Amino acid sequence: MRHIVSHQYGRTYAQKHPDEDFAETFAVWLTPRSGWRRRYRNWPALRKLEFVDKLMKRIRTETPHIRRGELCTPIEKMTVLLAEHYGQRAERYRAAAQGFVDDKLKEVFPPARGRSVGSAANLLRKHQDEMLDRVKRWSGLPEEEVRTLLAKLEDRADALDLQYRRTQLTQRIMDVTALATSLAMDFAYTGRFTG
Structure with a gap:
């Protein structure tokens, strides 16, 4: 936002x-x-x-009006860095999130059968860095947020056991990169993923 x-x-x-x-x-x-x-x-x-x-x-x-007061948690007793705290929260949300992207992923990876098929989750895992760079570039989102989105897509592709024809590898990479960019830009401008 x-x-x-x-x-x-x-x-x-x-x-x-x-x-x-x-x-x-x-x-x-x-x-x-x-x-x-x-x-x-x-x-x-x-x-x-x-x-x-x-x-x-x-x-x-x-001069500040209030210079002393009770601290909720003194700094000496804090054990978690702020970034770790929010990272833990983001991970819990991601793990608990429902499949808001399921329908879109099923469009990108329509049913495929036969010997020459590959796992969509493996495709996402293998090409994550390539997609990360492109999605980050076009959406303007920070790397951590794009990485979280791509991990969500990978998790859902795995849970849905989505497959793709190996002859369509390049097309599937382009399609899933476009989907991730669309979702990332949606988040950049609305503050939420609407799928």
Whole structure:
């Protein structure tokens, strides 16, 4: 979604809660040489970054009103990095997700029988890096999110035991790359996979 910023933990981090969205916007603004004006020049999120910039210029010489207080969890007791926390959540969501892409995958990999067939899941696994580069390039999604999407497609292809004719390998790679790019762009602009 273009109304949120995307810091080092990917697009999913900023969408959890408005406080976290502000914290993420602040983190992008605070990062030295992040080039946020250029990076977000055509995004609605630029308004939030400009707000933070204006606010910080106004209050930079003021003494903070609250300087001490109870911490929910002191830093010494934290055992999980933020990226690990959100990575675990993303993995749980991916594992629990229903087959929202099943119908699309069945179109890409129609029933195939005979001796010259291959596993669609193996095709996805074997050509993942090639598809990852293309989907990332055309969708603009961070690598981690594209990797999660491709893993979901592979999981579902495996669960559905989808096959393809080996003579159609190139066509199947193009079709599944197009499907993944379409899903990734959908996510980039709506914040969810609608399949």
